[in-house]
Amino acid sequence: MPNGTNPMDTADKEQLKLERLQSTLNRAYKNVPFHRKRFESHNLTPQAIGALEDIEKLPFMKRADLGLHYPYGLFAVPLRDIVRIHTAPGTGDRPSISGYTQADLLIWKKLVARSLNACGVTDMDILQIHLPAGLANWGRDYKDGGELLGASVIPNSMLSLSKTLMVLRDYKTTTLVTTLAFAEQLTDHMFERERHPNELNLKRIILVGEPVTKDIVKDLEARLHADIWQHYGLSEIPGPAIAHECGDHCGLHICDDHILPEIIDPATGQTLPAGTAGELVLTTLSARALPLVRFRTGDMARLITEPCGCGSPFIRMEWLTERADDYMIISGIKVSQEQTAVYLKQALGISDPDCDMERIRLNGTEALGISLVLDDALFSDEIKNLEQLMFTTERSLTENLGVPVTIRLMQKRN
Amino acid sequence: MPNGTNPMDTADKEQLKLERLQSTLNRAYKNVPFHRKRFESHNLTPQAIGALEDIEKLPFMKRADLGLHYPYGLFAVPLRDIVRIHTAPGTGDRPSISGYTQADLLIWKKLVARSLNACGVTDMDILQIHLPAGLANWGRDYKDGGELLGASVIPNSMLSLSKTLMVLRDYKTTTLVTTLAFAEQLTDHMFERERHPNELNLKRIILVGEPVTKDIVKDLEARLHADIWQHYGLSEIPGPAIAHECGDHCGLHICDDHILPEIIDPATGQTLPAGTAGELVLTTLSARALPLVRFRTGDMARLITEPCGCGSPFIRMEWLTERADDYMIISGIKVSQEQTAVYLKQALGISDPDCDMERIRLNGTEALGISLVLDDALFSDEIKNLEQLMFTTERSLTENLGVPVTIRLMQKRN
Numbered sequence: 001m002p003n004g005t006n007p008m009d010t011a012d013k014e015q016l017k018l019e020r021l022q023s024t025l026n027r028a029y030k031n032v033p034f035h036r037k038r039f040e041s042h043n044l045t046p047q048a049i050g051a052l053e054d055i056e057k058l059p060f061m062k063r064a065d066l067g068l069h070y071p072y073g074l075f076a077v078p079l080r081d082i083v084r085i086h087t088a089p090g091t092g093d094r095p096s097i098s099g100y101t102q103a104d105l106l107i108w109k110k111l112v113a114r115s116l117n118a119c120g121v122t123d124m125d126i127l128q129i130h131l132p133a134g135l136a137n138w139g140r141d142y143k144d145g146g147e148l149l150g151a152s153v154i155p156n157s158m159l160s161l162s163k164t165l166m167v168l169r170d171y172k173t174t175t176l177v178t179t180l181a182f183a184e185q186l187t188d189h190m191f192e193r194e195r196h197p198n199e200l201n202l203k204r205i206i207l208v209g210e211p212v213t214k215d216i217v218k219d220l221e222a223r224l225h226a227d228i229w230q231h232y233g234l235s236e237i238p239g240p241a242i243a244h245e246c247g248d249h250c251g252l253h254i255c256d257d258h259i260l261p262e263i264i265d266p267a268t269g270q271t272l273p274a275g276t277a278g279e280l281v282l283t284t285l286s287a288r289a290l291p292l293v294r295f296r297t298g299d300m301a302r303l304i305t306e307p308c309g310c311g312s313p314f315i316r317m318e319w320l321t322e323r324a325d326d327y328m329i330i331s332g333i334k335v336s337q338e339q340t341a342v343y344l345k346q347a348l349g350i351s352d353p354d355c356d357m358e359r360i361r362l363n364g365t366e367a368l369g370i371s372l373v374l375d376d377a378l379f380s381d382e383i384k385n386l387e388q389l390m391f392t393t394e395r396s397l398t399e400n401l402g403v404p405v406t407i408r409l410m411q412k413r414n
Numbered sequence: 415m416p417n418g419t420n421p422m423d424t425a426d427k428e429q430l431k432l433e434r435l436q437s438t439l440n441r442a443y444k445n446v447p448f449h450r451k452r453f454e455s456h457n458l459t460p461q462a463i464g465a466l467e468d469i470e471k472l473p474f475m476k477r478a479d480l481g482l483h484y485p486y487g488l489f490a491v492p493l494r495d496i497v498r499i500h501t502a503p504g505t506g507d508r509p510s511i512s513g514y515t516q517a518d519l520l521i522w523k524k525l526v527a528r529s530l531n532a533c534g535v536t537d538m539d540i541l542q543i544h545l546p547a548g549l550a551n552w553g554r555d556y557k558d559g560g561e562l563l564g565a566s567v568i569p570n571s572m573l574s575l576s577k578t579l580m581v582l583r584d585y586k587t588t589t590l591v592t593t594l595a596f597a598e599q600l601t602d603h604m605f606e607r608e609r610h611p612n613e614l615n616l617k618r619i620i621l622v623g624e625p626v627t628k629d630i631v632k633d634l635e636a637r638l639h640a641d642i643w644q645h646y647g648l649s650e651i652p653g654p655a656i657a658h659e660c661g662d663h664c665g666l667h668i669c670d671d672h673i674l675p676e677i678i679d680p681a682t683g684q685t686l687p688a689g690t691a692g693e694l695v696l697t698t699l700s701a702r703a704l705p706l707v708r709f710r711t712g713d714m715a716r717l718i719t720e721p722c723g724c725g726s727p728f729i730r731m732e733w734l735t736e737r738a739d740d741y742m743i744i745s746g747i748k749v750s751q752e753q754t755a756v757y758l759k760q761a762l763g764i765s766d767p768d769c770d771m772e773r774i775r776l777n778g779t780e781a782l783g784i785s786l787v788l789d790d791a792l793f794s795d796e797i798k799n800l801e802q803l804m805f806t807t808e809r810s811l812t813e814n815l816g817v818p819v820t821i822r823l824m825q826k827r828n
Contacts, residue, residue: 070584071584071585072585079540079566080537080538080564080566082566083560083561083564083565083566083567084557084561084566084567084569085540085566085567085568085585086569087568087571087573087581094584097585099566102561102564105561123494124494126493126499133571133572136569136571136572137569140554140557140569143498143554146497147497147498147516147519150494150497150516151497152493152494152496152497152498152499152513153497153498153499154499154501155498155500155550155551155554157501157547157550158547158550158572159501160813163813167501170484170485170508171485171486171499171511399574399577
């Protein structure tokens with residue numbers, strides 16, 4: 001029987017999870033008014049949670065809750081115990097903030113190290129991180145996890161494509177952590193220049209930010225002569241490497257000793273039976289600074305309860321390409337269409353802009369393309385001003401969303 | 415007598431420095447062919463260094479040596495012991511690389527923590543780091559040092575000016591680590607918008623990257639209602655916080671238990687007596703991965719051997735605004751004029767471009783302004799192509815130098 005999956009271990013693990021959940025809920029209830037009010041509004045106290053399943057009694061947290069309690073309203077420890085503050089674009093005007101204590105950082109470092117190790121990374125590896133600015137927080141976490149394993153880490157830096165390729169080749173990188181968008185861009189760049197992947201020492205690419213289909217994985221592996229591994233993470237909260245593929249590549253193992261997963265029906269909020277596809281909901285089991293209770297990720301997944309051939313004790317999920325919310329994923333960064341419409345309205349100064357949004361390629365990189373219908377409100381300005389307005393709007397949205405934005409004007413719809 | 419400066423302590427410290435120097439030289443000689451050859455070419459072995467002063471027998475290292483041994487030729491440990499690899503723009507076509515072992519990282523973390531602590535930073539502080547992309551390595555080091563102190567660290571991220579100000583205010587930042595260029599830009603931005611520094615919780619600003627005169631310090635302190643502290647560092651090698659101001663603000667204390675300073679005549683290479691201004695030369699005393707022996711910094715300084723009123727045992731230097739080399743400092747980043755001319759030649763494809771270089775302000779940020787004389791070689795193209803050529807040249811230089819570059823064409827010189 002594979003290591004770590006015998007019944008006693010499983011019972012121990014379930015007991016550990018329950019104890020951690022109860023401790024998390026106690027701390028959240030005691031230290032965070034937001035959580036206490038939610039318990040009270042359901043006539044509950046943490047004592048009502050006597051089993052893992054009892055978590056279903058509690059209400060969900062949404063992305064918007066993070067912005068509403070900006071900046072520090074959801075922290076469950078005094079600010080002096082916080083040693084790192086990460087900022088991510090929020091769902092409103094205000095960014096969402098996550099905080100870490102020293103103990104939190106150590107746990108996340110270990111989880112990232114575990115996830116890297118599951119892909120075969122050791123102290124013999126040279127690990128290069130290439131993530132867009134919007135995922136800089138993950139870059140720091142991968143650096144910390146890689147260092148803990150003793151790998152030689154080349155931290156994230158905003159190098160151009162050709163410089164990144166130079167570093168990949170000259171530094172003899174064995175493991176690249178990046179997004180699908182960048183991996184594809186890199187591949188195209190190499191083939192256009194007739195460079196061969198054999199010039200590289202690359203053994204594996206770890207893709208983060210969005211689920212990648214088997215066909216795309218196969219194609220990339222064939223073109224780059226490297227194995228592809230997927231990691232799942234959240235940019236708003238604790239970090240990357242919440243789930244990772246093992247050598248069997250049959251779903252992603254969730255680090256469920258520290259993060260409790262549930263699958264719900266996104267329409268009704270009902271918990272779904274194991275094996276059914278639905279929205280992934282996560283509860284932190286050890287985070288001290290920023291506990292999350294039933295956080296709706298918007299990501300769609302299916303839990304796989306059968307033991308994995310690799311012997312890992314961690315439950316698996318199949319990460320699905322659909323979404324339970326209106327977010328688009330651009331270069332691995334989540335962009336809310338609803339929020340984008342709000343920013344667009346503000347930047348243009350008109351009440352109800354009519355537009356379509358899609359993910360496009362702009363000079364090789366992924367971008368948000370907005371097709372804006374030219375209506376009378378926009379025509380009240382002269383064309384010269386309109387051009388200027390489009391320029392400042394693109395800049396403002398690019399900054400607020402953390403991804404490149406380009407606006408195309410189109411005639412009225414038929 | 416202030417703590418740590420009695421004769422016995424001093425003798426102990428000198429003995430410690432000598433032992434560390436000898437150990438460094440032994441490792442460099444044994445593990446790095448570059449260093450061994452230099453010893454041999456002077457008919458020396460590490461045994462010839464029996465006192466700290468004997469270091470004068472050894473040749474200097476220059477910035478160019480880093481590029482010549484790209485990528486890993488100067489590492490004194492096997493790659494598997496390296497856990498972090500930092501890249502900085504080099505002096506040639508190739509970047510300069512620094513490496514760290516786990517032990518190196520711990521020492522640097524402690525040195526940064528020591529330097530922050532000397533400015534009064536504690537676990538009660540909220541420390542925000544705002545550095546340009548070219549100083550991203552320092553950003554990581556300040557984050558690590560701040561976390562070690564238990565401060566709440568807001569890591570470096572590429573936010574716009576207005577977002578950075580929002581974070582400063584809303585997150586209640588008490589300590590800002592940044593460059594002079596950014597501190598000035600921030601101040602202008604606030605005053606243009608009639609925001610008052612009393613809206614902020616800012617207690618201190620730590621300036622890095624270039625020496626700042628007393629007049630500028632006074633002016634900034636008055637406008638921002640915060641104390642200014644200066645730190646000295648090198649971007650190519652181990653890191654920031656090699657030297658720091660104490661509460662007396664009379665020079666910067668060099669962490670000379672880990673870095674040995676000398677002052678030389680930049681023209682002759684002769685060691686100068688204490689108190690004389692000259693070029694600062696540094697030797698690492700504990701770095702395992704990348705030992706530097708008599709590294710010429712190009713920075714001008716004067717050592718102050720009198721004990722400091724603060725009681726610190728670390729020797730002080732006055733950091734002077736002149737330079738011993740042709741580098742310009744743009745937003746805290748060193749830019750070689752000679753190297754810039756080489757890049758310019760390559761990008762323009764002409765043999766000997768005639769130009770002037772100066773530090774300018776471009777949309778509020780510091781940039782390298784190049785005034786290029788329009789000569790016949792450039793006129794062989796049509797004007798339309800010339801514009802395109804200027805655009806691609808600006809982009810290429812901006813990328814290679816790590817600072818914004820703008821080119822202005824001018825008529826032939828009289």
